[in-house]
Amino acid sequence: MAASNSHPDAPARFEHGHALLVGVGDDLAVTTQDAAAIHDLLVDPTRCAYPPAQTRLLTEGNARRADILAALDGLAQATDAHSTVLVYFSGHGVETPGYYLLPFGWREADLPGTAISGAEFTEKLQAIQAQKLLVLLDCCHSGGMAEAKEKRLVKSPAPTGLFDALSTGAGRVVIASSRKDEVSYTGDPYSLFTGALLEALAGYGAFENDGYARVLDTALWLGRKVPERSQDRQHPIIKVSNLANNFALAYYAGGAKSPRRLEWKAQAPAAAPRLETAQVEAWQRMLKNHRENLLLIEERMSEFVEFTAIPLQLVREKRLHERRIAELEQKLQNAP
Numbered sequence: 200m201a202a203s204n205s206h207p208d209a210p211a212r213f214e215h216g217h218a219l220l221v222g223v224g225d226d227l228a229v230t231t232q233d234a235a236a237i238h239d240l241l242v243d244p245t246r247c248a249y250p251p252a253q254t255r256l257l258t259e260g261n262a263r264r265a266d267i268l269a270a271l272d273g274l275a276q277a278t279d280a281h282s283t284v285l286v287y288f289s290g291h292g293v294e295t296p297g298y299y300l301l302p303f304g305w306r307e308a309d310l311p312g313t314a315i316s317g318a319e320f321t322e323k324l325q326a327i328q329a330q331k332l333l334v335l336l337d338c339c340h341s342g343g344m345a346e347a348k349e350k351r352l353v354k355s356p357a358p359t360g361l362f363d364a365l366s367t368g369a370g371r372v373v374i375a376s377s378r379k380d381e382v383s384y385t386g387d388p389y390s391l392f393t394g395a396l397l398e399a400l401a402g403y404g405a406f407e408n409d410g411y412a413r414v415l416d417t418a419l420w421l422g423r424k425v426p427e428r429s430q431d432r433q434h435p436i437i438k439v440s441n442l443a444n445n446f447a448l449a450y451y452a453g454g455a456k457s458p459r460r461l462e463w464k465a466q467a468p469a470a471a472p473r474l475e476t477a478q479v480e481a482w483q484r485m486l487k488n489h490r491e492n493l494l495l496i497e498e499r500m501s502e503f504v505e506f507t508a509i510p511l512q513l514v515r516e517k518r519l520h521e522r523r524i525a526e527l528e529q530k531l532q533n534a535p
Contacts, residue, residue, distance in 0.1 A: 223302055320361070412449050
């Protein structure tokens with residue numbers, strides 16, 4: 200559980216929160232902006248309130264292969280089963296056919312020595328004993344890398360076998376920004392995926408106004424908002440392993456119960472306040488059921504390698520639940 204500082208006027212701290220945020224940069228400047236924005240939100244005492252000493256940001260020249268591997272080792276050493284750990288990577292992922300994440304300074308002629316193989320990355324994550332682990336991969340960006348070096352390298356969203364390997368542990372959630380046959384769209388000021396992630400960490404989409412940004416609420420927000428904002432061209436992959444509860448990733452308002460708007464996203468709706476009428480309570484139960492069903496459908500859809508291979512019935516069910524969720528959220532916002 201998160202703990203507050205002893206002084207009554209001191210802001211709360213999410214004491215057991217640990218994070219590693221990597222924005223490779225190089226040909227994709229937005230990746231450094233993405234990682235820095237998440238870092239700033241996490242350590243902001245009025246937002247996620249992670250201890251700064253437990254939150255590591257690696258960008259550009261500090262995001263080389265050795266830097267990232269050492270930081271992952273550091274996470275494994277600094278955390279235990281009770282920790283909450285967030286690992287975020289924004290950059291390129293490719294298949295050669297073996298999978299590699301591409302750090303700063305990678306060289307195609309020496310991928311084993313300058314990049315991070317899927318097996319290495321998975322092994323480092325398995326060494327982290329935290330039972331509250333969220334891995335976020337914002338890869339396959341549109342543009343950049345000369346379109347995968349004229350197709351010699353194949354862009355890919357996540358290491359082969361990562362989902363299965365992490366399923367042996369408890370409380371593991373992996374979210375990749377897009378399916379294998381899609382790109383991850385950039386944006387202004389942040390990539391589409393990371394923009395939605397920042398909203399989720401700020402409490403947008405929180406099912407309950409209890410002060411916590413929770414992992415399934417975050418997954419559902421990403422699973423809905425990314426396809427919606429990409430005109431159904433980008434769909435996150437969501438994998439959940441042995442999840443005992445919808446664990447808290449962070450505070451969303453420094454321990455306060457009311458979410459605060461993001462300055463760069465002032466037009467986006469904040470989470471609706473909790474209301475107490477019988478009708479509203481019924482709507483909330485219905486909304487919860489639709490969100491849970493949507494997450495199950497997302498998991499089933501992620502089993503298909505290409506979006507075009509997903510059964511039409513699953514697509515229809517997904518859109519039905521998304522429509523009902525939007526309707527219920529609108530009703531709750533407009534309720535007296």
